Amino acid sequence: MMWRNIAGFSKASIGRTGGSRRCLSTAIPGPCMVHKRGSDILHDPWFNKDTGFPLTERDRLGLRGLLPPRIISFEQQYDRFIESFRSLERNTLGQPDNVVSLAKWRILNRLHDRNETLYYRVLIDNIKDFAPIIYTPTVGLVCQNYSGLYRRPRGMYFSVDMIVITDGSRILGLGDLGVQGIGIPIGKLDMYVAAAGINPQRVLPIMLDVGTNNQKLLQNPLYLGLRQPRLEGDEYLEIIDEFMEAAFTRWPKAVVQFEDFQAKWAFGTLDRYRKKFCMFNDDVQGTAGVALAGLLGTCGLGVTEQAVARMAGISFAEATKNFYLIDKDGLVTTERSKLDPAVVPFAKNPAEIREGASIVEVVKTVRPHVLLGLSGVGGIFNEEVLKAMRESDSCKPAIFAMSNPTLNAECTAADAFKHAGENIVFGSGSPFENVQLENGNVGHVNQANNMYLFPGIGLGTLLSGARIVTDGMLLAAAECLASYMTDEESSKTVWTKCSIRHITAEVGAAVLRAAVSDDIVEGHGDVGPRDLSHMSKEETVDYITRNMWFPIYSPLVHEK
Numbered sequence: 001m002m003w004r005n006i007a008g009f010s011k012a013s014i015g016r017t018g019g020s021r022r023c024l025s026t027a028i029p030g031p032c033m034v035h036k037r038g039s040d041i042l043h044d045p046w047f048n049k050d051t052g053f054p055l056t057e058r059d060r061l062g063l064r065g066l067l068p069p070r071i072i073s074f075e076q077q078y079d080r081f082i083e084s085f086r087s088l089e090r091n092t093l094g095q096p097d098n099v100v101s102l103a104k105w106r107i108l109n110r111l112h113d114r115n116e117t118l119y120y121r122v123l124i125d126n127i128k129d130f131a132p133i134i135y136t137p138t139v140g141l142v143c144q145n146y147s148g149l150y151r152r153p154r155g156m157y158f159s160v161d162m163i164v165i166t167d168g169s170r171i172l173g174l175g176d177l178g179v180q181g182i183g184i185p186i187g188k189l190d191m192y193v194a195a196a197g198i199n200p201q202r203v204l205p206i207m208l209d210v211g212t213n214n215q216k217l218l219q220n221p222l223y224l225g226l227r228q229p230r231l232e233g234d235e236y237l238e239i240i241d242e243f244m245e246a247a248f249t250r251w252p253k254a255v256v257q258f259e260d261f262q263a264k265w266a267f268g269t270l271d272r273y274r275k276k277f278c279m280f281n282d283d284v285q286g287t288a289g290v291a292l293a294g295l296l297g298t299c300g301l302g303v304t305e306q307a308v309a310r311m312a313g314i315s316f317a318e319a320t321k322n323f324y325l326i327d328k329d330g331l332v333t334t335e336r337s338k339l340d341p342a343v344v345p346f347a348k349n350p351a352e353i354r355e356g357a358s359i360v361e362v363v364k365t366v367r368p369h370v371l372l373g374l375s376g377v378g379g380i381f382n383e384e385v386l387k388a389m390r391e392s393d394s395c396k397p398a399i400f401a402m403s404n405p406t407l408n409a410e411c412t413a414a415d416a417f418k419h420a421g422e423n424i425v426f427g428s429g430s431p432f433e434n435v436q437l438e439n440g441n442v443g444h445v446n447q448a449n450n451m452y453l454f455p456g457i458g459l460g461t462l463l464s465g466a467r468i469v470t471d472g473m474l475l476a477a478a479e480c481l482a483s484y485m486t487d488e489e490s491s492k493t494v495w496t497k498c499s500i501r502h503i504t505a506e507v508g509a510a511v512l513r514a515a516v517s518d519d520i521v522e523g524h525g526d527v528g529p530r531d532l533s534h535m536s537k538e539e540t541v542d543y544i545t546r547n548m549w550f551p552i553y554s555p556l557v558h559e560k
């Protein structure tokens with residue numbers, strides 16, 4: 001673990017460091033804002049500016065001689081990095097996708113390890129190109145190879161706002177990856193920095209190593225985690241309980257995001273903690289919100305409100321009649337033994353459609369409007385299933401292949417448009433290129449990934465000071481996201497067309513305002529609960545936006 005010495009940003013500590021004898025004096029030097037000197041600064045990615053250190057800082061922080069004399073501006077450094085990245089793209093043309101993706105991840109990761117300000121700036125400005133590398137789908141490949149790729153730990157911090165925790169038991173659709181799953185909290189928190197403007201000094205990725213049941217990893221001599229089977233039952237829960245108590249004792253105002261826990265623990269831990277701690281489960285709640293936004297969005301903006309109103313107007317039992325749940329054993333009916341209580345309301349009458357019916361049978365019988373894939377199994381929306389969707393009762397059927405990473409998607413975008421028809425709405429968890437259709441139009445791909453929701457849920461909750469995340473806050477987030485999908489042909493990609501920070505600010509504001517409605521806001525910093533409740537929608541968006549961190553080099557010494 002790396003301990004970052006960030007002392008020196010408060011007035012008191014500026015006073016303490018002011019007389020540091022290690023500051024080489026020029027005229028009448030002002031105080032230095034950092035305790036570290038020389039190579040310690042260059043090796044700290046938070047402070048490091050590489051060749052961008054101005055002369056005053058080189059003098060006073062003991063950097064002369066450690067850097068080449070020429071000063072390179074931030075913009076030049078930025079352009080140079082982008083040029084190296086593009087040259088890597090050129091040099092790896094024609095090589096296998098996995099090799100290229102990992103090479104791209106390495107060059108970004110090396111920058112992250114060296115200079116965080118530059119790293120986050122290139123990430124924010126090029127989020128469309130870089131999110132698929134630091135996040136889904138390449139992060140899956142990184143997790144699979146993590147023990148071999150590992151170079152340097154990612155930190156320990158003084159103050160924490162956002163924690164993303166995993167136990168590594170269900171990493172994307174790749175199964176149990178043990179400690180190598182740490183790549184997911186790191187990737188999610190990078191998205192928190194890029195999309196929500198959470199200060200990278202205040203995020204904490206956590207991997208709880210409770211063992212792994214992945215035999216290949218247990219036998220791999222390079223595997224970095226505990227070589228023991230996963231803890232189970234009460235022993236497991238005691239560890240999670242201890243973590244939650246410790247985290248909230250240390251950082252009572254933090255928000256904890258549970259990520260990629262296997263279903264068996266995802267639902268149980270959510271029930272156990274959601275009324276007690278400020279936490280949510282991204283895969284359960286964030287994903288439900290994205291799927292809901294997608295469903296509302298496919299109705300078109302005009303009818304979204306009506307759809308919500310109608311949904312609110314019917315009972316849960318009525319609503320479940322419209323859903324057909326298929327798992328690895330086929331369609332779930334009441335004939336199934338040992339039904340999970342959460343599944344019971346969805347179980348169909350076997351007289352209507354047989355127990356265990358395949359996806360294609362269900363599609364042919366039900367002629368659904370929407371096909372939603374969260375199976376983790378690549379390709380199960382095969383040609384036959386997709387062709388059956390042509391008989392959908394909807395004139396604009398929706399196909400969401402939400403499983404990650406790319407190879408685990410239920411179908412590709414190209415296959416969906418080719419087999420199911422050119423009138424479909426397509427969404428996928430991992431990015432796909434838009435598809436050139438035979439009729440000359442473009443088949444638009446929406447990225448139906450919780451990355452459009454969790455940053456706003458986390459940021460809105462944090463800035464509200466709420467101590468729990470309510471259903472109202474989650475529904476507000478989904479409805480807000482749905483409003484970004486319009487029915488116009490040209491705007492089908494609108495989720496990705498708007499800047500992700502813009503979407504996050506709006507989603508965050510919706511979450512915060514829902515927390516106000518639920519009367520649970522406690523305020524954040526100088527902004528009290530009354531201030532929050534008096535803010536208009538626009539003022540709330542503005543408040544959220546003003547609280548976003550942005551990467552620029554800060555001066556490390558006072559000029560005077």
Ligand SMILES: NC(=O)c1ccc[n+]([C@@H]2O[C@H](COP(=O)([O-])OP(=O)(O)OC[C@H]3O[C@@H](n4cnc5c(N)ncnc54)[C@H](O)[C@@H]3O)[C@@H](O)[C@H]2O)c1
Nearest residue numbers: 172173263287327328374375376402403404429448449450
């Ligand atoms: N796009 C997103 O934002 C997003 C969010 C969360 C999860 N996911 C993806 O969803 C996938 C599943 O995650 P999860 O947490 O729901 O996993 P899970 O293990 O809880 O659920 C998988 C389900 O798929 C069923 N299944 C397995 N094989 C099947 C088959 N051949 N046919 C039909 N059903 C089958 C299983 O019975 C199970 O019910 C993963 O790939 C994950 O990456 C995507």
Ligand SMILES: O=C(O)C[C@H](O)C(=O)O
Nearest residue numbers: 136172260283404449450
């Ligand atoms: O990580 C992602 O890309 C989305 C989601 O949380 C998943 O588990 O697949």
Ligand SMILES: [Mg+2]
Nearest residue numbers: 259260282283
């Ligand atoms: Mg996940």
